[in-house]
Amino acid sequence: MAVFTPVSDDDARAYLRAYDIGELIHLEGIEEGVSNTNFKVETTTGLYALTLFEAATPWDDLPWFMDYTLYLDRKGYPAPGPALKRDGSSLGEINGKPCALIRWLPGRWPRNPDVRHAASAGEYLARLHIDGGDFPQIRGNSMGIDMWPHLISRCDPAAQGSPRAQAILEDFRGELTWLEQHWPADLPRGAIHADYFTDNVLMNEDGQVTGVIDYYYACTDFYAYDLAVALNAWGFTPGGQPLPHMIHAFANAYNDLRPLSPAEVDALPLLARGSAMRFTLTRLYDLLNHDPSWVVKPKDPEAFYRRLDYHRAVSSGSDYF
Numbered sequence: 001m002a003v004f005t006p007v008s009d010d011d012a013r014a015y016l017r018a019y020d021i022g023e024l025i026h027l028e029g030i031e032e033g034v035s036n037t038n039f040k041v042e043t044t045t046g047l048y049a050l051t052l053f054e055a056a057t058p059w060d061d062l063p064w065f066m067d068y069t070l071y072l073d074r075k076g077y078p079a080p081g082p083a084l085k086r087d088g089s090s091l092g093e094i095n096g097k098p099c100a101l102i103r104w105l106p107g108r109w110p111r112n113p114d115v116r117h118a119a120s121a122g123e124y125l126a127r128l129h130i131d132g133g134d135f136p137q138i139r140g141n142s143m144g145i146d147m148w149p150h151l152i153s154r155c156d157p158a159a160q161g162s163p164r165a166q167a168i169l170e171d172f173r174g175e176l177t178w179l180e181q182h183w184p185a186d187l188p189r190g191a192i193h194a195d196y197f198t199d200n201v202l203m204n205e206d207g208q209v210t211g212v213i214d215y216y217y218a219c220t221d222f223y224a225y226d227l228a229v230a231l232n233a234w235g236f237t238p239g240g241q242p243l244p245h246m247i248h249a250f251a252n253a254y255n256d257l258r259p260l261s262p263a264e265v266d267a268l269p270l271l272a273r274g275s276a277m278r279f280t281l282t283r284l285y286d287l288l289n290h291d292p293s294w295v296v297k298p299k300d301p302e303a304f305y306r307r308l309d310y311h312r313a314v315s316s317g318s319d320y321f
């Protein structure tokens, strides 16, 4: 249940007065999601998502996230651009939390994705990179390679009581040294999603993308790193076993629309290793520091740790196609 901050009908009605998007008809808390508080809002003019940003989302970067999604939306990409208030702004505050009303997108994220879903998702990741290619603002990757040493040391204190966590962190110290030595200095870069997981991609019943949501890790980084994150998300079972047909379907659909350079293909195994480490570390931290009384269940770090075996074993980046 992810309604961390309550919002009453009266709060929503008062908030809507700053906009020209009609009167409140219905307000409903959304249980999914672990980072922010989300509501579905129906007004006399349409449907919106009301997001109250909790501490996990960097508040200083909210204007970047709003500008980026508005930019994509205006290009015709299915991103939920923010509704604008009469004064032209997109951010407000409810019950002490910054908030925004964003466009509600149709569709449902695929619970059992197959190659059709993977191909459509791959196409829309390429479209995201193409449509956002000239977005002029820069945001560094707050979960990128420079942060990984900090993610490792952040896990250390709580890992003391867990031999398994200590073993993973020990492996990661060596892995990080290797990644730092081989990380590409330059590859095509621009605005990336950085969290293109199945639960952030909405689809219709034909398995075609209808919306891409949750841009709160979006940043400026290598496009091929975004592809590597997405291959980790779409190309494995929930437990972390590789699904080569899903990896190929996703990567080929991406490559059909935005052909990768030879340097990007060469870098893919390394970028995929880095990405698998990044999600293992954030999940490990959440698990080690989880209070059992919290309603939100931590995600499994082992499932991401297992992905590393696959990426360490591939012979070259062309194995992903």
Ligand SMILES: Nc1ncnc2c1ncn2[C@@H]1O[C@H](COP(=O)(O)OP(=O)(O)OP(=O)(O)O)[C@@H](O)[C@H]1O
Pocket: 002, 030, 032, 033, 034, 035, 036, 037, 038, 049, 080, 102, 103, 104, 105, 106, 109, 199, 200, 211, 213, 214
């Ligand atoms: N703009 C939108 N259009 C349609 N549905 C949305 C929209 N925004 C959010 N949702 C729904 O709300 C759910 C939770 O949103 P979201 O995944 O953004 O939560 P979060 O807590 O911010 O993110 P996360 O759990 O990935 O950290 C989504 O799975 C989706 O069903």
Ligand SMILES: N[C@@H](CCO)C(=O)O
Pocket: 195, 197, 217, 279, 282, 283, 299
């Ligand atoms: N997508 C992330 C969590 C939210 O960013 C994960 O599955 O670990």
